[in-house]
Amino acid sequence: MTFAATLKNTLAKDLRLEWRSKDAINSMLFFALLVVVIFSFSFELTAEESRTLVGGLLWVALLFATVMALNQTWARELRNNVLDAYRIAPAPLESLFVAKTIGNFIFVSLLELVIAPLFVMFYNLRSLGPTYQLVLVSVLGNWALVVNGTFFGAISIRTRSREVLLPLLLFPISIPALLAAVSATTTILTGEGSAYLSLVFLAVYDVVFTTVGLVLFETVLQAE
Amino acid sequence: MSYLYAAYVIVWVVLIGYIVILARGFKKLQEEVKELEK
Amino acid sequence: MKSKFAIFALITFALLTWGLYEAMIGAPTEATMGPVQRIFYYHVPCAWVMLLCFPANFLASIAYLVKRNAILDAFAVSTAEVGVVFCTIVLLTGPIWGKPVWGIWWTWDARLTSTLVLWLIYVSYLILRKFSIGGPNPVLAASLAIFGCIDAVFVFGAIRWFRTQHPQPVFGSGPNSGIDPRMLHAFFINMAAFTAFGILLVWLRFVLERTRQKVEEAHAMKALRATR
Numbered sequence: 001m002t003f004a005a006t007l008k009n010t011l012a013k014d015l016r017l018e019w020r021s022k023d024a025i026n027s028m029l030f031f032a033l034l035v036v037v038i039f040s041f042s043f044e045l046t047a048e049e050s051r052t053l054v055g056g057l058l059w060v061a062l063l064f065a066t067v068m069a070l071n072q073t074w075a076r077e078l079r080n081n082v083l084d085a086y087r088i089a090p091a092p093l094e095s096l097f098v099a100k101t102i103g104n105f106i107f108v109s110l111l112e113l114v115i116a117p118l119f120v121m122f123y124n125l126r127s128l129g130p131t132y133q134l135v136l137v138s139v140l141g142n143w144a145l146v147v148n149g150t151f152f153g154a155i156s157i158r159t160r161s162r163e164v165l166l167p168l169l170l171f172p173i174s175i176p177a178l179l180a181a182v183s184a185t186t187t188i189l190t191g192e193g194s195a196y197l198s199l200v201f202l203a204v205y206d207v208v209f210t211t212v213g214l215v216l217f218e219t220v221l222q223a224e
Numbered sequence: 225m226s227y228l229y230a231a232y233v234i235v236w237v238v239l240i241g242y243i244v245i246l247a248r249g250f251k252k253l254q255e256e257v258k259e260l261e262k
Numbered sequence: 263m264k265s266k267f268a269i270f271a272l273i274t275f276a277l278l279t280w281g282l283y284e285a286m287i288g289a290p291t292e293a294t295m296g297p298v299q300r301i302f303y304y305h306v307p308c309a310w311v312m313l314l315c316f317p318a319n320f321l322a323s324i325a326y327l328v329k330r331n332a333i334l335d336a337f338a339v340s341t342a343e344v345g346v347v348f349c350t351i352v353l354l355t356g357p358i359w360g361k362p363v364w365g366i367w368w369t370w371d372a373r374l375t376s377t378l379v380l381w382l383i384y385v386s387y388l389i390l391r392k393f394s395i396g397g398p399n400p401v402l403a404a405s406l407a408i409f410g411c412i413d414a415v416f417v418f419g420a421i422r423w424f425r426t427q428h429p430q431p432v433f434g435s436g437p438n439s440g441i442d443p444r445m446l447h448a449f450f451i452n453m454a455a456f457t458a459f460g461i462l463l464v465w466l467r468f469v470l471e472r473t474r475q476k477v478e479e480a481h482a483m484k485a486l487r488a489t490r
Binding site for chain 3: 225227228230231232234235238239242243246248250253256257260
């Protein structure tokens, strides 16, 4: 099967499975709601303060929610030895990687669509900078988290304490992306300065790590 | 001054601790080799 | 091989002792920072060794994925472990030096943050090796090392560009210009001593790992023969 066909099928399968069971979505949504509420009432901020801090809070919340989603989607592959089936199938494994990443990306983006309005509401947020750039930050930032998360998910399911190892592997690697995303979000919200550099940085990060992930995914999946 | 001594002590504690870990690793391997040769 | 090792170990030990003497007594006390500055003679050489170990691991990991040679993997894990040991020392001695001299334990500047991230990455590398099902999985570990090192570069860049509004005390760039030759002398002795010690530790760990690999092979052969 061709790359595109495998990708489409795998992605459709993942989305369909998720839609029917709603495992990942439910746990992510609930967790996200909890996080927003807890952060909101732990930090009572004025409108000005909140603009400088919300960037950090939002991305921390997204990071944790991403880890939850990733654990779920990879755990699903372990049941019924689906992973072994992938390994011997003639389909290119890179398409599996891209399909999984896109699937996770969709979940995390859906989640963000829920969290962001909640943040706006609880913190009385109003962006002082160009709002369309916020969309760009969230797309690039989500992809950064998700592409590394999917790759490390594939690694950590082959270990004994997989739910612990995924965040352990993911967090240090994601630090630059988080920094850039938070910096961009804060710059846009406060309207001070340009987020251009951060966006370029995020884009470069995304390209580099997607490439490395694509190159190494087959190696990692076939490792014993 | 106490900072200085604390720092040096830490350096040596960590290094010697690692050497001890390596030594234990060697001993464990020695036992395994003996078991194999039995 | 063993006698070469013994001689090297003796030289290393001699250098370390000389280095300790020079650092504590031989070198003059620094004017502005006082005796605490002597931490520099240990802090910087350890950082140097760590910066030798981690790139070595990066190269060994790439080479392993290409060649799949067990010797390369043994070298990779040795440099990773020794690197973590020296990185730990750097992260512990740095703040101890920083607090009395600059008044702060920590700051999120490029160098410190990158060091911390490298430590986190390589500790997770070691944990991955330990927790892999069926023994350390060299392929997974090597992939992680590659990701980790590329990431360290990004971290350094990220902080340089996104956190420049914070104060930047400069750790690890020794005493200012007009450096006393006796200080330089003490510094170089310790650099040599710790480099030698780093090599010694990697050597030891390498031998340990190769032995462990061979023992595992022997176990497997024994089990195979038993089925005949």
